[in-house]
Structures are given as structure tokens and as C-alpha cells.
Amino acid sequence: MKDFSYIRAATADAARQAAALPGAMLLAGGTTLIDLAKCGVAKPDSLIDITHLNGLDRIEVDERGATIGALAKMSHVADHAGIKSQFPAISEALWQAASAQIRNMATIGGNLMQRTRCPYFRDPANFPACNKRNPGSGCSAIGGVTRGHAVLGTSEACIATYPGDLAAALVAFDAMIHLGERRISVDAFFLLPGSTPDREHAMEPGEMITAIEIPASATARRSTYVKIRDRQSYEFAAASAAVGIEFEPDGRTIRDLRVALGGVATKPWRARAVEDALKGKVLEPEAIRAASLLAVEGAVDHGANRYKIELAPRVVARAILKLGETT
């Protein structure tokens, strides 16, 4: 790990200003940053430690929704009574992410900022070509081993999967990210790779995630996160779905539905086509399975990741049907 200087920020404003300087990076839980520094991907000249700031780790849940401070730990949010009752998909997404040790370290803001697990991105010594790390250098993944790579939202420059579980759940329920003076939807916060995969977020220099806000809704209250992976625990998603459902008073007709995918796209992926196809319909397995196929409209595979195109709709259907069973 390359040497760097260390500044402990006294206030959030001071942290934002210090992090805007070239070579500076914010340090929160460190579970992504220290890992990537050891891989030779992150090479900060200075780290601005924000973990000692007060008041940024609060979790507040009321009838309007939840506000989660950027420094709240994954484990605290997952275990928060209000989050579990009002936003079960958020709690489940967090419980199924990482390991207990990492959930105790990693913050909610840092979780959103985690980088792709693309093995080519993570290995600069062996794979110098990576448009995310080194714009214009090419993509080592295309034509390589692509089992974990994205099938949605890809470009000729990058097919790296956004790995997070939480963000998929957030995008399903219209969550907003607080960046100090402005707010932005989670959907707009994450950028498609296009021709500039090095630019992953709509954040400007001098901005910092201070909180996440999730509006309360009937769909969020009746929601779940289904994650399919190569091993049962401590593994990134092969495909995952955050789903929330609201029924009409008859208990069978779908009034509102939220669907988002993880593990298959270059950013947290809202599947509005599935939602639109099923609103107003009666919950019925055949119709759910047929509509779930719309989740992968426009998907493009790169060989070994083809299975995700079949898997993702099945995960969506399983999640919707699971919610239909609970009353």
C-alpha cells in the first residue's frame, strides 16, 4: 500500500472541502478503500477520515419514511427495528451482504460507493487495460472470463457489474441521497458506463454523501430482497431482486409494485417494465413469470454471463410470489 497523509476531519464541511483536493479521498469504514489500496487500484495521496464526525450515524424512522446518516454501520441499519418493520427489503439486503465483520465496519455511505468486483478492474498489475481505472486503455473483461459481468446497462467500454445489494433495494423505493446542499435520487446518482465508465456517480468534487432518505410506502412495508449466489453466504449476487407489493382491498389485485435488480447490471437497476405490466393484475404465478421476463429486456451477454439473463427473471418472479404468500 502506497504511503499517504492522514487528516481527521473536524466537521463535515471541512471534510468535503479537503476531499475536493487532487489525490484526496474520504475514509469511512475503509472496507473498500483499504482493500483497493492494497490491490493497487486506489492510490490516494491523502485520506480524510470522517469516522470521528458526530451525528452522521443517526437512523430515524417515522410515518414519512427513514433518514439514515451516511456513517451508520450496515449492521446497525440491518438490525434497526423501524427499518425491519417499515423497510424489510432494506434490512434483508444488508443482512445478506458481506460478512458480519464487514457489516460492523462498513458505513451506509461507503456501501453505496463500493466499487465493482470485476477481477480485471481489481488487478492492475496483470491487466493494465481498464477503462474504469485508466480511461481509453480498453476493457480486459470483454473477451475474457465474464461469469460475473453485467448483462444490462453495459457499453463497449465497460461491462463491470455494480455489486451492491443495498442500492438495489434503495432504487426500488425511490430513495434520495443527501449530498450536503442538494438531494438526488439513487437512480440518478449512479451513472451508466457509456463511454466514460470512470465516472460512476453524479457527485461533483466537494460533495459528500451525508444521508439517505427513503419515503415510507405500502410497497416498502411489504417488501423483500431475494439474492441468489454461488455460495449461501458472504458472496456477491449472481442475481438479486428487491421487490415491494401493495394489494387492493381484495388482497389479490396488485395496486402497486416495485422491482429492482442487483448483480446483473452496471448500476442498481429498476425494472419498471415489470411493474407496469403487473399493476392492476391479479397475482397469479403464470402472469408473474411472464411479466418477470421483461426485467431483462435489452440484455446483452458476453458468453459466460448468459445464465444471468435466464436467472434474473426467475429471481424476480420468486420474490413477487413470496410476497404474495404472506398476508
Added chain:
Amino acid sequence: MTSLPITLTINGLRHDLEIEPRVTLLDLLRERLDLTGTKKGCDRGQCGACTVLVDGRRVNSCLALAVSHDGAEILTIEGVAQGEDLHPVQAAFIAHDGFQCGFCTPGQIMSTLGLIAEGQAGDDPERIREGLSGNLCRCAAYGGIVEAVLEAQQNMAKSDRRTAA
């Protein structure tokens, strides 16, 4: 880079230290303080061999910068036994053959202490396996580990009841 002053309480002892910013908690424990019970496995947060408790919660010390934990209380495997008396978790790992080579064992035991303190696992083997999934054992002693955790929890609960009574 200039060294910075920090204070850590490790296994109940206060340490005033000067360290470079890039030194991880793991390297500080092993290389500076000779507390080599905490192991370096992958050094990437994937294996759990470096697990210690920071302010009572289990973390991967390989991903923690020591300087960022100024003021924290650290518990390592060296601080778990009371003199010659093993902690119930340590005793249960021996009783149930919860290891073969032993390299992952300090991390497994620290992670178990964290798991029991979190109160999430109960007496459900499946939840114990899930709760300890951040600790890999290349000898695959998982069967014995889960039995050890179950027994340690029961023994600790019994002893808590005796203390309360």
C-alpha cells in the same frame, strides 16, 4: 510519511503509540506489539483470520487503519483467557475439535465472541453458520466449530443465570 500519535487500549492495557497512517490494526498488533495470535490470512477482508473486537464488535483488522481507531478498545485472542483459565468458547473449541491446523482459530474464536454478544444466532446451527460465514477454515472443521459455538453459548447462558441468581 510522518508518524501520528494515537492511544489504543488493547486487552485492557493502554498503549501510547506513534504510527504511520498506512499501518493497519493487524500489522500494528503483529509487527509492533508482538501480539501474533491475530493471524494474517488473505489481508483483504475475505478470510476472517484477523478478526478482533473493536469496542466490543468484531471487525477485520486487516481492513482497519490503526490511526482511524484512535481511542478504541481492542480485544485480541491474547486477552480472552483469564490467566490459565480458558474462556468457555476456547474450551468448547478444544472439546469439539473445532480446528485442525489452528491458523483460523483465533479469528473463529473472536468472531464467535462477537456473534454471541450480538445475540443473533440463538441455538440454531444454520444461523451460527450464517453468522460465522466471514471466517473461512481451509481444513473445513466447520462441523466441530458449530458444535463448539452451540455448547459455548449454552455454558455461558448457564453461568450468566448462576451469576444473576
